[in-house]
Amino acid sequence: MNADYVAIRLWSLPGALVLLAALALSPGVAAQCQVGLDAPPTEPERPNHHPIGRSLPLSPDFRQPDGCTDAFWFFDDDRDGEPDRAETRVFGPDRQVICASCHDAMPPADSAVATQTYLRRDPATLCLTCHAL
Ligand code: HEC
Numbered sequence: 553m554n555a556d557y558v559a560i561r562l563w564s565l566p567g568a569l570v571l572l573a574a575l576a577l578s579p580g581v582a583a584q585c586q587v588g589l590d591a592p593p594t595e596p597e598r599p600n601h602h603p604i605g606r607s608l609p610l611s612p613d614f615r616q617p618d619g620c621t622d623a624f625w626f627f628d629d630d631r632d633g634e635p636d637r638a639e640t641r642v643f644g645p646d647r648q649v650i651c652a653s654c655h656d657a658m659p660p661a662d663s664a665v666a667t668q669t670y671l672r673r674d675p676a677t678l679c680l681t682c683h684a685l
């Protein structure tokens with residue numbers, strides 16, 4: 553893409569939006585990430601619960617993680633380059649959602665009391681770490 557082409561595109565608003573969308577979707581920081589390990593085995597998907605084993609789509613409906621280790625990607629909300637407990641994760645090269653994306657540890661048994669303690673984030677903000685509404 554040469555400079556003239558960019559200038560022409562920026563003249564038209566739709567063109568500029570397409571360009572911005574392309575820039576927003578380009579992997580950016582995360583492009584330097586190499587997640588080599590597959591997503592770890594996880595518990596079976598639970599009825600009436602969030603699906604697991606799905607890859608985070610590279611689409612405007614989803615936020616894209618901006619940090620990674622060699623095993624998972626994370627949303628580096630505090631920008632310290634470290635995966636913190638309270639940061640949502642997706643696992644493996646294909647960026648899968650598994651239990652550990654949202655849960656820091658599993659409650660010993662189904663228990664309403666345990667849930668918030670074991671979630672990475674408050675349920676009020678958890679969904680919007682991945683879903684862009
Ligand atoms: C997208 C985020 C997300 C994923 C992925 C997820 N959970 Fe949850 N989980 C939640 C939230 C939010 C709650 C608390 C609200 C509720 O009770 O639905 C919860 C609650 C729970 C609870 C306690 C309440 C209940 O429903 O029994 C258990 C146990 C649990 N999750 C297990 C799992 C397991 C096992 C997996 C993987 C198979 C999993 N979760 C995947 C978000 C998630």
Ligand code: HEC
Nearest residue numbers: 602603606607608609640641642649653678679681682683
């Ligand atoms: C770790 C990232 C992540 C978090 C956090 C998350 N989601 Fe999702 N969600 C996904 C992905 C990935 C999909 C699958 C998208 C696809 O396959 O196109 C999905 C799919 C869904 C679907 C569609 C289910 C289906 O059967 O297709 C719903 C509804 C949903 N999420 C609601 C929620 C709610 C509510 C929360 C908060 C409790 C939440 N999500 C948190 C990543 C996430």
